[in-house]
Amino acid sequence: MDNLLRKLPIGIQTFEKLRRGDYLYVDKTDFVWKIASTSTPYFLSRPRRFGKSLLLSTFEAYFEGKRELFEGLAIAGMEKEWKRYPVLHLDLNAEKYDSTRALTEILSRQLTQWELKYGKGVDEETLAGRFSGVIRRASEQAGCGVVVLVDEYDKPLLQALGDNALLDDYRKTLKAFYGVLKSSDRYLRFVFLTGVTKFAQVSVFSDLNHLQDISLWPDYAALCGITLDELLRNFRPELEILAASNDLSYDETVGRMKRLYDGYHFFQNSLGVFNPFSVLNALKAKVFDNFWFQTGTPTFLVELLKRSDYDLRTLIDGIEAPASSFMEYRVDANNPIPLIYQSGYLTIKDYDREFGNYLLEFPNDEVRYGFINFLIPYYTSMANDDQGFYIGKFVQELRSGDYDSFLTRLQAFFADFPYELSDKTERHYQVVFYLVFKLMGQFTDAEVRSARGRADAVVKTPKYIYVFEFKLNGTADQALRQIDDKGYLIPYQSDGRELVKIGVEFSAEERNIGRWLVG
Template identity: 45%
Template structure:
């Protein structure tokens, strides 16, 4: 098999097209059977963007309209015996982004019109909720079958205004009104499924529809979207071998690189390791490791919410929380953690099941580097081209264990950055170093506890562990004295790397490094 023979479903969200054109398909139809034969009629699934939610909805659509031939040889083919056909109302709300109230109403009316052309429109049905209820009831009466309602990306109209106190309520009321008939139509409905990124409260969006089963953190559905490591290794092994050949790596090293960049997601605990499907498929198709998911668009609301809650770059990961704190309604959140988790910038890494406390962190290298790159304009400079070039050159210095050269380059770079008020604080420079070292792909942490104090910055490269103390408008010697007085290196004596002390003094007037000592 050569690489051209494998068709990767990048950007393809229609199940029938994927199957009939022989694209690679990771079989998720056992989940479809499980969902549609459970005791829950109304279900909601939250997953990050580009994780396969729309393909899942399309798969449900094909299943409910009875396209049995499409499922030949798949898991559901041996499970389903009836293949009942149902009228399906499928609403893709991703087309309703960046709209005001009037435009949103027009969009909803257009979506309803498509089904009214099939099932008719009742006299007196003017508002979108009336029209939705009418379509559902008529579809059921005319076909003699209960109706299936599929709503993909239900929250898309709201995401761009989630930080806006003025616009969010107006758009939220429109969507609440649109969804309001679902409970009244219960006798006419066979199944209702909604997907989204964020979790808005049932009270604010679904009104009285309080019986939605949220399967987002249900262990039975942990691998419903994305590609598990087992699926990758069993169904994509030839593709990995091709990638390894192209990158001149062993098979094991190729798996390691893919894992480092795209793995690490868990949406419940315990859970299989889950890869970002968009990034993984793009990497295999292109034959190279790049930032695909993050590079496909960082929502502006994310950066705005980070600023709103004053989240320092070094504090984005390493969070402990109970489920109700991070799997929480977005519009009631008191921290940015629910948005970061539901959007895929944080994921579950561990859980103390006795106390229900989850450990959340950045999933993988792609997300960590992407996040830090997106913060460069806010923390360092709007000249991202120069910043990225500097980061590459810093990596070259540190790969040779030349910390002195790296700091000289950093001194020159920061001296060209326009002055900002934050440069008056030591904490600002600490966050700048955190962002830059994170972009290098190395382990970096700040305020690391020791028995007698906290180390400002700890950096671990492939060969060396650096213990860094920072001062502002003092001297590098005073920073070194603090390292020695508190014997910070002792805390890392068993790390397996040589420990190097780095003492740095910043000049607030010039906004850059003034002097440093490396020992």
């Protein structure tokens, strides 16, 4: 087919529409058949825009026996019966949950649609009672078990974060509603729930103890997302056009796609997967951009970070943690890491079998720099539309050897902090230094350290290597001496570029850079 006519399924979340509309489809139906061949109730956690809705729609088409939609796909050679089941598909993704009444009305509206088809009992008044009645009647009328698919089960809970009273109301409502999936087990053929976050306090994970959470199972690590092999096999014509549009070779284009959009791991040492939303948009727009990050602002995550007083430097450099500390979110635990991981801003990069600890890091450059850019306004006075200007100027000044202008700009940056930030702790200013240097890493080789025994920051440009030492409780002279005494320049002496050592002191009284010395 002419590449100009190949249709990329951006925003297509319905399997039937995708197949009948002749959109490109990365075949995941072997997973669908394997999962559907059991009667086990499942739960899958994946970040937003990772294909969860399309996955559930695929299950819906399969259980409705729509064999014609699966022609040419892997499942066509696996399934023999194509039996039809009643399917109850609840999609909580596209609604606004801003009151207890809103959630009740949305659930009630969906129940009414099912009751129009399967009938309603005269004594069924509660949401849970109506749900239970629909499941029972659907099973009795069809003479087989019912399939229940719940898309984004946790959307109401995520929207209520920060409002404890509303969150508690939602938890009580959903506890009773989802609890039906256990009491109605004899009427069910298959249950699959998706979401972003595993809330520990909701009964779907406490009372419904036979629900299998496959979020970290190796067999399903590539269930959502696009593997490198799938990218190269399904999208080569689009990749070639993307390469030509950006004056890159094919291999350079694949490399940039990997740096920007690959790197998600949902099991230790598993295949990495690309973010499908970013991949499709990059191929469609023929440019590289932060497509996924721009679709949702993680404001609630930043608020969680601020309330927990979490050291951002630890987050940015990577976190070692057991699975128990990031797979379930507890509102009262003051631990933001589970939400940050499950929302897709961190992923599994390594695993220590001896101690059972996972290394969580940013999956790729889109998330790394998108997240840091998003954090800057919350820790400084910098507005979002100023970020490119500031960071670009910082980099340009160091490339040209104009370190005085660089430090003067940094000084002005701190001077412009709003009043409410004036009483911040020393660590707050250390974090801001850290963020600035990390952002520079998009454009040049910049390293910033928080460990002892190393320079605070090293920036490498084509002509210069800068070694910075910042003293928050000392002088610029002491900072410069420390660079010499600790031998911070030694690793770079054979490099050939000009070495510039800079000692900087921070004035506690002025809450700003006081002076600097260059050696």
